[in-house]
Amino acid sequence: MKPLRLSRRHVLRGGAVALALPMLEVMQDKRARAATIPRYLLTMMLPNGVAGEHWYPATEGANWKMEPKMGFGSNWLEPLMPYQNDFSLVTGLSKFEAWDNQDLAPGDVHVRSAGTFATGAAITRNGAGGPSVDQIIAKRLSLKTLATALGKLDSPHKSHMSWTAADVPVVAERDPIKLWERLFQGASTSGPVPADASSSCKGVLDFVRADLGRLKTRLGAADRIRVEAHESFVRELETEVCNAKVPKPGTCSSPQRPGDTSALTNERAQLMLRLQVLAFSCDLAQVGSFALGAGGNYERVFDWLGAKDNHHSISHRDFRSDKEGASLQEKHLQDQVKQVAFLINLLKTTPSGQGTLFDDSLLFVANEHGAGWDDTHSMGDMPILFAGGAAGRLVRGRHFRFPGGKKEAGYASALVTILHAFGIADTKVGTYGLTPLPGVLS
Amino acid sequence: MKAFVDKVALRAFRREVPAEVKAALLSIATGRTGATGLSDFLSAVLQSPSFLYREDRGTLDARTKMIKLDGYSIASRLSFWLLGAPPDDALLEAAASGTLDNADGVASQAQALLKRTEASSAWKTFSEQWLRLSGLDDIQTDAARFPAFDQSLKQAMHQEATKFIGEFLKPGADFGAAFTARHSYVNQSLATAIYRTEIEGSAKQALRPNEFSLVEFGEATSRGGLLSLPGVLAANGRDERVWPILRGKFVSESLLCSPPPPPPANVPALPEPKPNETQREQLERHRSSPACKACHEGLEPIGFGLEQFDLWGRFRSVDGNGQTLTGEGELAGWAEPRFRGARELGQRLAKSPVVAACFARQVFRFAMGRHELDTDACTLNALTKDFIAGKRDVATLVTSLVTAPAFRYAAQESP
Numbered sequence: 001m002k003p004l005r006l007s008r009r010h011v012l013r014g015g016a017v018a019l020a021l022p023m024l025e026v027m028q029d030k031r032a033r034a035a036t037i038p039r040y041l042l043t044m045m046l047p048n049g050v051a052g053e054h055w056y057p058a059t060e061g062a063n064w065k066m067e068p069k070m071g072f073g074s075n076w077l078e079p080l081m082p083y084q085n086d087f088s089l090v091t092g093l094s095k096f097e098a099w100d101n102q103d104l105a106p107g108d109v110h111v112r113s114a115g116t117f118a119t120g121a122a123i124t125r126n127g128a129g130g131p132s133v134d135q136i137i138a139k140r141l142s143l144k145t146l147a148t149a150l151g152k153l154d155s156p157h158k159s160h161m162s163w164t165a166a167d168v169p170v171v172a173e174r175d176p177i178k179l180w181e182r183l184f185q186g187a188s189t190s191g192p193v194p195a196d197a198s199s200s201c202k203g204v205l206d207f208v209r210a211d212l213g214r215l216k217t218r219l220g221a222a223d224r225i226r227v228e229a230h231e232s233f234v235r236e237l238e239t240e241v242c243n244a245k246v247p248k249p250g251t252c253s254s255p256q257r258p259g260d261t262s263a264l265t266n267e268r269a270q271l272m273l274r275l276q277v278l279a280f281s282c283d284l285a286q287v288g289s290f291a292l293g294a295g296g297n298y299e300r301v302f303d304w305l306g307a308k309d310n311h312h313s314i315s316h317r318d319f320r321s322d323k324e325g326a327s328l329q330e331k332h333l334q335d336q337v338k339q340v341a342f343l344i345n346l347l348k349t350t351p352s353g354q355g356t357l358f359d360d361s362l363l364f365v366a367n368e369h370g371a372g373w374d375d376t377h378s379m380g381d382m383p384i385l386f387a388g389g390a391a392g393r394l395v396r397g398r399h400f401r402f403p404g405g406k407k408e409a410g411y412a413s414a415l416v417t418i419l420h421a422f423g424i425a426d427t428k429v430g431t432y433g434l435t436p437l438p439g440v441l442s
Numbered sequence: 443m444k445a446f447v448d449k450v451a452l453r454a455f456r457r458e459v460p461a462e463v464k465a466a467l468l469s470i471a472t473g474r475t476g477a478t479g480l481s482d483f484l485s486a487v488l489q490s491p492s493f494l495y496r497e498d499r500g501t502l503d504a505r506t507k508m509i510k511l512d513g514y515s516i517a518s519r520l521s522f523w524l525l526g527a528p529p530d531d532a533l534l535e536a537a538a539s540g541t542l543d544n545a546d547g548v549a550s551q552a553q554a555l556l557k558r559t560e561a562s563s564a565w566k567t568f569s570e571q572w573l574r575l576s577g578l579d580d581i582q583t584d585a586a587r588f589p590a591f592d593q594s595l596k597q598a599m600h601q602e603a604t605k606f607i608g609e610f611l612k613p614g615a616d617f618g619a620a621f622t623a624r625h626s627y628v629n630q631s632l633a634t635a636i637y638r639t640e641i642e643g644s645a646k647q648a649l650r651p652n653e654f655s656l657v658e659f660g661e662a663t664s665r666g667g668l669l670s671l672p673g674v675l676a677a678n679g680r681d682e683r684v685w686p687i688l689r690g691k692f693v694s695e696s697l698l699c700s701p702p703p704p705p706p707a708n709v710p711a712l713p714e715p716k717p718n719e720t721q722r723e724q725l726e727r728h729r730s731s732p733a734c735k736a737c738h739e740g741l742e743p744i745g746f747g748l749e750q751f752d753l754w755g756r757f758r759s760v761d762g763n764g765q766t767l768t769g770e771g772e773l774a775g776w777a778e779p780r781f782r783g784a785r786e787l788g789q790r791l792a793k794s795p796v797v798a799a800c801f802a803r804q805v806f807r808f809a810m811g812r813h814e815l816d817t818d819a820c821t822l823n824a825l826t827k828d829f830i831a832g833k834r835d836v837a838t839l840v841t842s843l844v845t846a847p848a849f850r851y852a853a854q855e856s857p
């Protein structure tokens with residue numbers, strides 16, 4: 001017996017430290033609780049390609065095995081195998097539209113990837129040729145979006161996955177501290193920070209946590225779990241953002257200067273993903289995009305793998321003749337896939353409604369290229385992964401291999417599939433995106 | 443400092459604050475000196491769940507097995523709805539003194555709030571949502587077709603609409619007259635760009651750029667009531683190709699509360715217009731398919747009744763191809779379905795109990811911050827009955843709702 005009902009007001013921005021609160025079940029319209037489309041969409045782009053025709057598993061359908069068709073790179077998908085039944089792998093699709101505009105920078109294939117990643121439209125001189133599916137969904141369903149990325153800003157074509165219209169990018173937040181400020185603090189603080197700011201920040205957060213605790217005792221079981229998860233999330237972030245991540249001790253507002261390679265670690269990527277997921281669970285955004293570094297730039301060195309050179313240069317080494325290069329490339333791919341696994345696990349452990357955020361989400365992960373491992377960086381045989389409970393819409397645990405010959409049944413069809421998952425069936429995606437991939441949605 | 447902390451906490455949390463919470467806040471406020479301490483204090487208060495969530499507290503009523511809301515919860519419900527703001531000192535005082543513990547006390551507080559000036563801005567927010575005026579920013583057409591349609595004209599259309607509606611959402615006014623009144627509030631740019639020849643010379647001369655003055659429409663014009671307001675017509679038309687569908691959808695959803703079911707996943711595109719085909723004929727062809735008809739017969743036949751106003755709400759007697767526009771429309775399923783033009787449609791809606799019931803339902807949603815459930819059927823019936831019996835005066839509707847069990851009680855959450 002809990003004599004309590006809640007409704008929610010807009011989160012007030014501003015103040016020295018600020019957090020948002022999670023959406024509680026008790027606040028929701030009872031009828032709205034039964035979802036038929038996913039509540040959240042997250043798109044994620046990995047850079048620099050995979051092993052061309054060598055990367056995908058030889059077996060198709062359910063219970064697919066990891067062995068790739070040509071025996072190379074056998075375990076790079078390993079970090080995802082514990083989640084095999086939580087996602088489906090889609091292979092064989094080519095991104096035809098990426099080559100449609102031949103007179104623009106024909107040499108640089110990286111210029112053709114981010115702008116086509118979610119738009120399915122040929123690039124233009126100033127960027128992408130149309131809106132991206134995440135923005136189409138957000139606009140149609142009146143959802144809030146959040147774009148994030150690891151790494152510095154490059155040309156518009158390389159930097160932005162998310163576009164509200166042709167040539168109009170959504171500029172991704174690249175700095176976790178600024179992201180945190182934007183989401184949970186409102187105004188970004190600049191200028192000198194008082195020395196005792198850290199302890200006051202702690203005092204304020206302690207008070208808010210105590211108030212959450214008082215609230216908790218009057219909530220139902222499901223909401224109580226949600227509030228508890230929120231409390232611990234806030235505590236973790238407090239440690240990470242306020243203390244560990246700042247160069248000057250005692251401040252929680254000097255953002256770490258982006259741009260030096262050592263900063264682009266997996267910890268930083270995971271912090272961005274955590275903030276992204278927290279934005280979902282606090283209902284500050286329902287549609288997100290994240291780029292795990294931009295393709296074709298030289299800033300990310302995976303020194304924790306023993307790499308001396310940047311990821312992009314390594315991605316060009318010939319895996320057929322260069323044994324050391326091949327082994328490094330495999331490790332790099334595995335390392336990137338680990339971040340996808342991290343995200344899946346994070347969504348699966350964040351409560352939402354009756355279950356977890358994972359149940360309500362559709363996750364679309366793809367590399368910017370198919371083959372990255374020779375000099376071509378092809379747009380053929382793109383590696384694509386659909387994950388998430390997606391409110392029951394997604395068929396999971398399968399490897400779908402499609403014949404890739406027809407332009408109208410290429411990569412853009414995967415983007416149409418995302419729209420259909422969100423109940424949008426009347427919209428063409430880019431140039432060739434007319435129909436969804438057969439069998440991927442239930 | 444203590445008095446200040448206690449006062450702010452009471453206003454922010456909108457209820458009595460326990461002593462230990464006040465003490466914790468005071469120690470934050472005095473932890474650092476001067477303005478930084480105050481900023482810490484405000485930062486703690488303004489992000490507390492007690493501030494951000496609206497909490498309904500109360501005690502279990504043995505007879506009804508419902509939670510009877512305490513005075514503070516009622517004060518918040520009243521104030522956020524009727525004033526669009528948290529309760530002020532006087533209302534919190536009323537909550538503390540027990541005035542809001544019975545239906546009569548709640549009703550007289552509600553009537554007092556309705557008379558306050560802030561009430562009109564709360565009704566304005568309601569009207570913006572109810573009439574979907576945000577659609578003004580979403581018009582899909584070639585801007586070159588009507589260059590005068592800029593941000594300031596949009597704002598003027600918006601302001602005209604809310605000012606007009608506001609007149610009928612005041613205690614003592616007749617809500618039904620909002621569908622038939624032959625006047626509006628117009629500034630210079632609306633007169634020039636939208637009303638053009640519909641406003642007579644001398645009245646037009648007297649208009650000013652930034653003032654919305656009362657203008658009476660002559661018998662020769664087709665204006666009358668909210669369905670001929672440019673802001674409403676434009677916000678709910680939006681798209682040159684499908685405006686009759688969208689305007690019909692607005693009437694059926696917002697005014698009649700009988701929305702069509704959501705479009706099926708495989709809905710085909712509209713047929714391309716044939717040469718020399720009017721828009722009416724094109725959409726009739728589309729509607730001739732049985733699959734489309736079921737939903738669309740309740741949409742564009744209403745929308746075409748408003749065809750004498752173009753996308754932006756300017757009067758026109760012929761379409762782009764010189765075809766005469768008669769404003770013939772149809773309210774599918776009504777005893778006398780046919781009507782002609784916005785004025786006749788307005789007259790029909792003004793008297794309709796369906797419209798009164800729908801308005802009561804919209805107010806219920808706005809007041810309660812949620813959609814109605816099956817269990818709210820009795821409340822909604824009673825609201826409609828009282829509203830019609832009280833000559834469609836919003837004050838009656840407010841009294842009826844604030845004294846209803848749905849407003850003063852809450853269902854128990856299951857553990």
